Amino acid sequence: MRATIKDVAKNAGVSIATVSYVIHNKKELSPTVKQRVIDAMAQLHYRPNVNAQSLKTNRTNKVGVIVPDIANPFFSNIVKKIDEILQKKNFQLVLCNSNYQIEREIAICSSFIQSGGVDTLILIAPRMTDKSLYEQSRDYPFFVVDRPETIKTKNIVFVYSDNYLGSSLVAENFFNHGYKSFACITGLESVPNANTRLEGFLDKLMDLGFDSNKVIIERGEFTFEDGFKCMQNILRRIENMKKLGVFVCSDISAWGAMEAVKEMGLAIGENIGIHGYDNIFMSQFFNPALTTVKTPSDEMGEEVANMVLDYVTKQKKITDCHSRILSASLVERNSV
Amino acid sequence: MRATIKDVAKNAGVSIATVSYVIHNKKELSPTVKQRVIDAMAQLHYRPNVNAQSLKTNRTNKVGVIVPDIANPFFSNIVKKIDEILQKKNFQLVLCNSNYQIEREIAICSSFIQSGGVDTLILIAPRMTDKSLYEQSRDYPFFVVDRPETIKTKNIVFVYSDNYLGSSLVAENFFNHGYKSFACITGLESVPNANTRLEGFLDKLMDLGFDSNKVIIERGEFTFEDGFKCMQNILRRIENMKKLGVFVCSDISAWGAMEAVKEMGLAIGENIGIHGYDNIFMSQFFNPALTTVKTPSDEMGEEVANMVLDYVTKQKKITDCHSRILSASLVERNSV
DNA sequence: ATGAAAGCGCTAACAC
DNA sequence: GTGTTAGCGCTTTCAT
Numbered sequence: 159m160r161a162t163i164k165d166v167a168k169n170a171g172v173s174i175a176t177v178s179y180v181i182h183n184k185k186e187l188s189p190t191v192k193q194r195v196i197d198a199m200a201q202l203h204y205r206p207n208v209n210a211q212s213l214k215t216n217r218t219n220k221v222g223v224i225v226p227d228i229a230n231p232f233f234s235n236i237v238k239k240i241d242e243i244l245q246k247k248n249f250q251l252v253l254c255n256s257n258y259q260i261e262r263e264i265a266i267c268s269s270f271i272q273s274g275g276v277d278t279l280i281l282i283a284p285r286m287t288d289k290s291l292y293e294q295s296r297d298y299p300f301f302v303v304d305r306p307e308t309i310k311t312k313n314i315v316f317v318y319s320d321n322y323l324g325s326s327l328v329a330e331n332f333f334n335h336g337y338k339s340f341a342c343i344t345g346l347e348s349v350p351n352a353n354t355r356l357e358g359f360l361d362k363l364m365d366l367g368f369d370s371n372k373v374i375i376e377r378g379e380f381t382f383e384d385g386f387k388c389m390q391n392i393l394r395r396i397e398n399m400k401k402l403g404v405f406v407c408s409d410i411s412a413w414g415a416m417e418a419v420k421e422m423g424l425a426i427g428e429n430i431g432i433h434g435y436d437n438i439f440m441s442q443f444f445n446p447a448l449t450t451v452k453t454p455s456d457e458m459g460e461e462v463a464n465m466v467l468d469y470v471t472k473q474k475k476i477t478d479c480h481s482r483i484l485s486a487s488l489v490e491r492n493s494v
Numbered sequence: 495m496r497a498t499i500k501d502v503a504k505n506a507g508v509s510i511a512t513v514s515y516v517i518h519n520k521k522e523l524s525p526t527v528k529q530r531v532i533d534a535m536a537q538l539h540y541r542p543n544v545n546a547q548s549l550k551t552n553r554t555n556k557v558g559v560i561v562p563d564i565a566n567p568f569f570s571n572i573v574k575k576i577d578e579i580l581q582k583k584n585f586q587l588v589l590c591n592s593n594y595q596i597e598r599e600i601a602i603c604s605s606f607i608q609s610g611g612v613d614t615l616i617l618i619a620p621r622m623t624d625k626s627l628y629e630q631s632r633d634y635p636f637f638v639v640d641r642p643e644t645i646k647t648k649n650i651v652f653v654y655s656d657n658y659l660g661s662s663l664v665a666e667n668f669f670n671h672g673y674k675s676f677a678c679i680t681g682l683e684s685v686p687n688a689n690t691r692l693e694g695f696l697d698k699l700m701d702l703g704f705d706s707n708k709v710i711i712e713r714g715e716f717t718f719e720d721g722f723k724c725m726q727n728i729l730r731r732i733e734n735m736k737k738l739g740v741f742v743c744s745d746i747s748a749w750g751a752m753e754a755v756k757e758m759g760l761a762i763g764e765n766i767g768i769h770g771y772d773n774i775f776m777s778q779f780f781n782p783a784l785t786t787v788k789t790p791s792d793e794m795g796e797e798v799a800n801m802v803l804d805y806v807t808k809q810k811k812i813t814d815c816h817s818r819i820l821s822a823s824l825v826e827r828n829s830v
Numbered sequence: 831a832t833g834a835a836a837g838c839g840c841t842a843a844c845a846c
Numbered sequence: 847g848t849g850t851t852a853g854c855g856c857t858t859t860c861a862t
Contacts, residue, residue, distance in 0.1 A: 831862100832861105832862085833860100833861085833862080834859105834860090834861080834862100835858100835859095835860095835861105836857105836858095836859090836860105837856100837857095837858100838855105838856090838857090839854105840853100840854090841852105841853095841854090842851100842852095842853105843850105843851095843852090844849100844850085844851090844852105845848105845849085845850075845851100846847105846848085846849080846850095
């Protein structure tokens with residue numbers, strides 16, 4: 159059996175309170191006593207039982223992270239960054255995969271919220287509706303990454319990037335390369351990023367003098383498979399394949415889209431250009447190298463992790479944490 | 495404040511024991527009482543405090559997962575699979591990134607072990623020495639994925655794949671494509687997989703009549719950057735670039751190696767062939783598509799997760815869990 | 831400077 | 847069928 163504080167106390171010939179004091183280094187203790195306790199702890203390989211600590215203090219030093227798909231490099235990269243920062247302060251991540259399913263997301267979220275298992279929650283690109291988000295946060299503040307602040311509540315802190323700007327860059331880029339007709343593969347209507355990216359793209363296209371009604375639009379989840387299928391649909395719908403610019407609103411689906419194009423025997427970058435979004439590390443090595451927009455995922459992870467830290471250590475109230483919009487920038491390569 | 499079992503009891507007009515009974519659905523209760531309790535729980539949004547439960551029962555329904563780098567798709571894929579299976583049984587993952595650092599790995603591991611924070615531990619591709627592994631497991635059984643069983647202890651269950659076989663396949667494949675000279679970029683001496691893969695490669699090469707002493711060997715961590723550097727070293731050391739087969743013992747480093755080759759302006763697949771290992775999803779889309787060996791990562795994840803489940807639910811003692819070696823198979827593409 | 835003791839929220843053995 | 851209660855391991859107030 160694991161040694162308890164009692165065992166240490168007995169071994170050191172002191173009370174359990176004293177042991178607790180040396181663990182937390184809080185009270186002035188005589189060096190001799192302190193040393194005796196330290197020795198006893200070492201000898202017994204003592205570690206405080208975290209469950210008892212948490213029960214008593216109502217703090218767990220754990221942060222729940224809900225992610226649509228940890229195998230998606232875009233998300234795993236954010237998680238890595240968050241872990242990097244939280245680990246330094248002795249926090250652990252409790253990771254849950256929602257598999258892009260809203261019901262799972264909500265179930266995980268509310269179970270976290272009410273069970274005392276974590277100090278706070280980070281939702282990465284949650285798929286639930288604004289209404290659900292709002293309800294979940296009602297009695298329990300948390301943090302949301304990579305999703306715009308489309309609802310007003312002081313109980314949620316949003317960290318995301320400027321998708322509207324990013325996708326206007328895409329339209330411009332196509333324009334500069336002489337593309338004449340356009341398509342967009344974006345996410346589901348329920349995904350705010352999907353709508354903002356589409357909107358930013360269409361608006362800029364109109365600015366540039368194009369008829370946004372002629373833009374072919376396909377929607378799917380931001381996955382390889384859906385990107386592939388959506389591209390097939392576009393290829394089927396298209397009449398005139400002359401300088402067609404396809405904006406795929408996530409790199410992962412862009413990979414699928416590129417495969418669909420290649421499978422048709424078409425060359426990418428001439429009459430059909432593919433533009434991704436997110437700038438996932440591997441995209442630069444694809445064939446052709448994917449032109450895309452950089453979402454500052456490292457910064458988002460850093461930003462949220464630091465705010466979480468401020469919040470759980472109670473240096474800051476949630477109402478003093480400010481949502482942040484980070485920028486986005488073009489990454490030119492060979493697919494456009 | 496969160497509602498406690500006391501609140502529910504008061505609200506339903508029963509004792510806390512009764513509430514506990516309906517939570518766990520263990521005792522026969524009169525339907526009326528049961529319903530009253532259920533209503534009270536719903537009304538108060540009651541959820542048992544998991545810390546109190548864990549303190550009492552010594553079970554957390556959490557499994558610690560230590561991974562070298564969650565942003566590495568090979569690892570994140572395994573984690574995803576593990577989560578998928580454990581989540582169904584109401585277990586959560588507590589994820590920690592060791593960043594390939596042995597000290598962090600050991601620190602995380604022993605803190606998990608002694609703090610009661612998790613029911614068991616899964617180490618994915620741990621970098622610590624056999625000795626450390628053995629010591630850590632001495633009083634606390636756990637599971638190791640993607641590392642061969644090079645030490646005998648009934649306290650560790652290993653799930654890995656047949657690297658010796660896999661890398662002999664690589665040698666054969668090079669041979670079949672007419673390659674005449676060879677190099678190998680493998681992992682550090684301290685990484686068992688790295689040694690086994692090198693060994694399997696060299697042994698088969700000898701079988702095939704080649705002089706294994708002439709094989710150029712470079713070592714680095716299994717990362718993009720190290721793959722890149724090692725390849726540069728090889729390119730520097732090589733005299734005669736005629737049908738050189740380079741076995742890079744992980745896909746991730748193979749990506750780096752390919753970039754190094756391309757940067758030199760050399761074509762891959764003719765006079766220089768690159769062979770990866772692991773078959774990471776994206777490898778098929780690289781330029782050229784990477785020839786590699788499939789490590790059954792999904793199966794490894796599944797296998798451990800199920801064993802962990804058997805173990806933590808005490809249907810099985812650790813000594814009844816058997817280490818498993820899964821197979822490996824060639825994936826032919828265009829880089830060889 | 832050190833210790834006694836209450837109590838965090840829960841489970842389960844035992845009593846009724 | 848339902849309730850009483852001890853106690854899991856710890857923190858912290860209050861006393862000495």
